Structures are given as C-alpha cells and as structure tokens.
Amino acid sequence: MSTATQPNIDAFRTETRAWLEEHCPESMRTPVKGFDDYFWGGRQPKFKDEDQKLWFENMKSKGWTVPRWPKEYGGGGLSKAEYKVLKEEMESLGCRTPLFSFGIHMLGPALLNFGTEEQKKEHLTQIANGEIWWCQGYSEPGAGSDLAGLQTSAEDKGDHYLVNGQKVWTSYADYADKIFCLVRTDKNAPKHTGISFLLIDMKAEGVTTRPIKLLSGSSPFCETFFDNVKVPKENLVGTENEGWTIAKYLLTHERSMIGNVAKMDKTLDKYAVDAIGKVNGKLADPVNRVETAKWLIDEAAFNLTLERALDEAKAGSPPGAKSSFFKYYGTELNKRRYELMMSTGGFDNLIWGENAEEGKTPREFCRTKANSIEGGTSEVQLNIIAKHILGLPKS
Ligand SMILES: Cc1cc2nc3c(=O)[nH]c(=O)nc-3n(C[C@H](O)[C@H](O)[C@H](O)COP(=O)(O)OP(=O)(O)OC[C@H]3O[C@@H](n4cnc5c(N)ncnc54)[C@H](O)[C@@H]3O)c2cc1C
Structure with missing residues (x-):
C-alpha cells in the first residue's frame, strides 16, 4: 500500500469525487430505509432494483466493496489516507454502502490474520465480489x-x-x-x-x-x-x-462495527429544530437544548477517540480489548440519541409500522436496544474494560 503525499491525495480526491458522481446512481444517494436497501450478496444475489445492482457492480470493479483489502483478494488496496478520502467523498454525496456483509466486517479480518493463503484467495475474493452470504x-x-x-x-x-x-x-x-x-x-x-x-x-x-x-x-x-x-x-x-484466539479477534472487529455511531440523514440538532422550533435563535425547549448539545459534544469526542484508535492501529497497535470500550460507549451513545429523538418527536413518534417509510424512528429506537446485546452485552464489555484495560482485580 502506498503512503500518499498531499498533492497525490488531493488528486485522488478530485478523481474519486468525479468517479462517484459519474458512477453512483441518484437513487443510491438517498438514506437507507430498511433491510432491502442493503445488498448482502450471496449465491443467489437479490437486488432491490437495477440501480442497486449497477452501484454494486461499479464499486466492485474498483475493489471498493472492501477498499482497504489487498488487490489480490478483490480489494481496492487503498492506503488509510485514500480510504479516508473515499469515505468522506461517499458521505458528502450520500452514497450508500454497495455491499453489506458479516463477511466484510467479521470473517474477512479474521481470515486476513489467521487464514491460509488458499483460504484467503477463495473466501476473501468471494466476499469482496458479493458471492457468498x-x-x-x-x-x-x-x-x-x-x-x-x-x-x-x-x-x-x-x-x-x-x-x-x-x-x-x-x-x-x-x-x-x-x-x-x-x-x-x-x-x-x-x-x-x-x-x-x-x-x-x-x-x-x-x-x-x-x-x-x-x-x-x-x-x-x-x-x-x-x-x-x-x-x-x-x-x-x-x-x-x-479457535478462541480467532473468536476473540473477530469479536474485536464485530464490536468496533457495532460501536460505530452511524451518521443519519439529519443531525440531532436539525432533528430537534424541525420538531420543536426555535425561540430567539435557540432551540425552544431549554432542557432538550442542553441534552442535545451534550450529545453532540460526546459524539464529537467519541469520533476523535475512534480516529486516534485508527491511527494507533495503523502504527501497529490494534485496539484489542479497547474495542470493548468502543462497543460499550458507541452503543450507549446511540441509545441516548434515539431516546432523545423519541422525546423530541413526541406523538409523531408513536407510530409503529414494519414498512420502511412509516415508523422509522420508533423502529430504530427499539433496534438500538439490541445493539448493546449483540456482539456481547454492555455488562460484559464493562467486565472486559475493568479487567483488561483498567487492570482491576478479579472478584
Ligand atoms: C440483534 C442481535 C443479533 C445477534 N446475532 C447473532 C448472530 O448472528 N450470531 C450469534 O452467534 N449470536 C448472535 N446474537 C446473540 C448475542 O451474541 C447474545 O445475545 C449475547 O452474547 C448475550 O448472550 P445471551 O443472549 O445468551 O444473554 P445472557 O448471556 O444469558 O445474559 C443475560 C443477562 O445477564 C447479563 N450477564 C451475563 N453474564 C454476566 C456477567 N458475567 N457479568 C455481568 N452481567 C452478565 C448480561 O449482560 C445480560 O443482561 C445476536 C443478538 C442480538 C440481540
């Protein structure tokens, strides 16, 4: 992988933006609403529509379903700096992830670290190409x-x-x-x-x-x-x-993935302003104003901590047990966000519907409760943090 210099990275940004603008269909630049807005891959791949297929095929041709994996396993071979640019440009255009799978976020990292060359060639390539669910x-x-x-x-x-x-x-x-x-x-x-x-x-x-x-x-x-x-x-x-060593390693990746506080189509302050309105240029409800501001500050601090951990990982110090901290904090932060959104939205959020358009906030609110269970519960993460990060004595 290359270490990009600033002029190179600027050129990469320009090229990437132009490529995305040309190759990402308009409908793939809208927020994901439900399960079938994600393409999961598989032996019998199911695309929601032609745009989803086209977007996946375009990204696959660049190796950008797994931008950081080596090219020989179907990846894009991007450096950390290039990957950051790609993520930023995708975010700014609102591009959806072209392929979502446990292969990418869980098995792949484990195989990269522990698999034989044959296993990497076979399974990583299939994951990158969306061939196996x-x-x-x-x-x-x-x-x-x-x-x-x-x-x-x-x-x-x-x-x-x-x-x-x-x-x-x-x-x-x-x-x-x-x-x-x-x-x-x-x-x-x-x-x-x-x-x-x-x-x-x-x-x-x-x-x-x-x-x-x-x-x-x-x-x-x-x-x-x-x-x-x-x-x-x-x-x-x-x-x-x-296998326990591999199991734990995979869990660090799973936990980092779950702990990632996903960006939403509307930031929390915008959501609050739309729901409550402003008085004298400030969010009308003073209690909500304080809670929203606290949340935004905590989110910014958490993102900086994640950024630092990424830099440390690049310098050869993987997060290890620290992924438990990210999982714990990220999922609890996400729960706080949705609790605030539910109280901000009031009666408008007392809708239940399995369909993608209706009841999205209450549905996601319920889903956040599962985030702090899957991949190991919050209590278990606190035990790991106490033992392996803080070095507290075992009871
Ligand atoms: C949305 C979702 C998706 C999932 N997907 C998968 C999947 O694809 N594959 C898979 O294998 N699993 C999956 N799981 C299972 C998940 O990993 C387990 O639910 C989780 O590890 C907790 O185990 P448990 O449900 O048996 O709860 P238990 O272990 O029975 O825990 C019950 C309660 O006791 C608490 N507790 C238990 N032990 C301790 C302790 N030592 N100290 C303090 N408190 C403790 C827990 O925090 C929890 O509150 C998924 C779970 C969810 C919610």
Whole structure:
C-alpha cells in the first residue's frame, strides 16, 4: 500500500469525487430505509432494483466493496489516507454502502490474520465480489455471555469433522450460504481451549435452520441445528483447539462495527429544530437544548477517540480489548440519541409500522436496544474494560 503525499491525495480526491458522481446512481444517494436497501450478496444475489445492482457492480470493479483489502483478494488496496478520502467523498454525496456483509466486517479480518493463503484467495475474493452470504454461529442456548461454554462438537474423523449441536440467535441463517462457527474439538480441555473455528456450508447435509418469531412480526434470527454434518478438514481456520484466539479477534472487529455511531440523514440538532422550533435563535425547549448539545459534544469526542484508535492501529497497535470500550460507549451513545429523538418527536413518534417509510424512528429506537446485546452485552464489555484495560482485580 502506498503512503500518499498531499498533492497525490488531493488528486485522488478530485478523481474519486468525479468517479462517484459519474458512477453512483441518484437513487443510491438517498438514506437507507430498511433491510432491502442493503445488498448482502450471496449465491443467489437479490437486488432491490437495477440501480442497486449497477452501484454494486461499479464499486466492485474498483475493489471498493472492501477498499482497504489487498488487490489480490478483490480489494481496492487503498492506503488509510485514500480510504479516508473515499469515505468522506461517499458521505458528502450520500452514497450508500454497495455491499453489506458479516463477511466484510467479521470473517474477512479474521481470515486476513489467521487464514491460509488458499483460504484467503477463495473466501476473501468471494466476499469482496458479493458471492457468498456468511452468517455467524457463536451463541448457543447455554452459551451467550459465557461464550466459551459452547457445546457444539466437532469430532475428528480423519479427513473430516463430524459436527453436532445447536446455535441460536444466528442472524439471517435462513438466507446465508455459509456459517463461520465455533465448535468444541476437545471436550476434556479447559473451556477456553479445545475450541476451534470452522467454516461450514449451510447446504451441507444435516444443517437446518428455524426462524425465531419475534413479537414485532418480523425476525432476523434463527436457530441453527447441526446433525452429523461432515465438514472437510481444510475448512478449519488456524490451529485445532486454538479457535478462541480467532473468536476473540473477530469479536474485536464485530464490536468496533457495532460501536460505530452511524451518521443519519439529519443531525440531532436539525432533528430537534424541525420538531420543536426555535425561540430567539435557540432551540425552544431549554432542557432538550442542553441534552442535545451534550450529545453532540460526546459524539464529537467519541469520533476523535475512534480516529486516534485508527491511527494507533495503523502504527501497529490494534485496539484489542479497547474495542470493548468502543462497543460499550458507541452503543450507549446511540441509545441516548434515539431516546432523545423519541422525546423530541413526541406523538409523531408513536407510530409503529414494519414498512420502511412509516415508523422509522420508533423502529430504530427499539433496534438500538439490541445493539448493546449483540456482539456481547454492555455488562460484559464493562467486565472486559475493568479487567483488561483498567487492570482491576478479579472478584
Ligand atoms: C440483534 C442481535 C443479533 C445477534 N446475532 C447473532 C448472530 O448472528 N450470531 C450469534 O452467534 N449470536 C448472535 N446474537 C446473540 C448475542 O451474541 C447474545 O445475545 C449475547 O452474547 C448475550 O448472550 P445471551 O443472549 O445468551 O444473554 P445472557 O448471556 O444469558 O445474559 C443475560 C443477562 O445477564 C447479563 N450477564 C451475563 N453474564 C454476566 C456477567 N458475567 N457479568 C455481568 N452481567 C452478565 C448480561 O449482560 C445480560 O443482561 C445476536 C443478538 C442480538 C440481540
């Protein structure tokens, strides 16, 4: 990767902006409203419309579905400075992300770090090209916060593993082509050892999924069952019985992704002004004014902290346990934002609708509650921060 000088980066910005203006269809420059506004990839890719397809194909041709991954694995090979420019220019034009997947944000980073060359070539390229929809098989009925208590077993049968057990809360398992899974390969070892990281095809014989119905009517969740599933040995990532290290590394990426406080089409102050109005040039409600200002200051400080962590990562110091801090703070900050929006919007926000246009704020408000559970709960993040960052004694 290149270290871009300022004139180079200025030229890159000009070129990038012109390219985006030419290649991003107008409808792909509007805010995402619902699940199908994202393209998730997969063996049977489903595009919402021609514009979504065109935008994805255009970005794929540049390797910009995964701008920072190496070119040999389908990425754009951009330096950090170039990537920052691309992100800024996409944000300023309002361009949607062309491909969203757990492959990009979770499995990909783990494979880049722990995969063999063959695994990288095969799986990273497929992820970059949107060819495979991956889901995550970590949680089990008896293993959520206590993830290392997982019981799904993979027995060594010579040229393959025989997998038996059950996963739960597997988001989009009913759509996914493959699952990255934590399995127990040594039942007698202490619980954090004896775990391995396996890649399993959802079409393999013996894999079944069952959607979990939620009160709201729709559900992203499934239970996933493995009944004597044969998994080739080459699907093991890293070393047998040492999957916990990979699991933790992947979680640092998952947590950083979830902790990212997404930009919205309207900033919080604009939202408040539109809903409440101004008196003497100030937001009409003084309590809301203080809370909104506090939130905006906290958001700015958090973004600067994230920026610093990115620089540290680039200098060779990955966030590690600090991702728990980002996950905790980012998800709690997002919950505060939506609580404020709900109180600011008043009766207008007491609408419920699964359709994308109606009831977006209350729907997102409910969704923020899940952010501080998925990828490890806030309480668990606080435990990690206490132990691994603050060095507090174990109780
Ligand atoms: C939207 C969403 C999507 C998800 N997607 C996936 C997915 O795709 N794949 C997957 O594998 N999993 C997924 N999950 C599951 C998620 O990882 C678990 O829900 C999470 O790890 C918590 O586990 P649990 O639900 O079993 O709760 P529990 O572990 O039973 O926790 C219950 C409560 O006890 C608290 N608690 C537990 N232990 C401690 C402790 N030591 N100290 C303090 N408090 C504690 C928790 O904070 C929580 O409040 C998803 C969850 C959500 C909400």
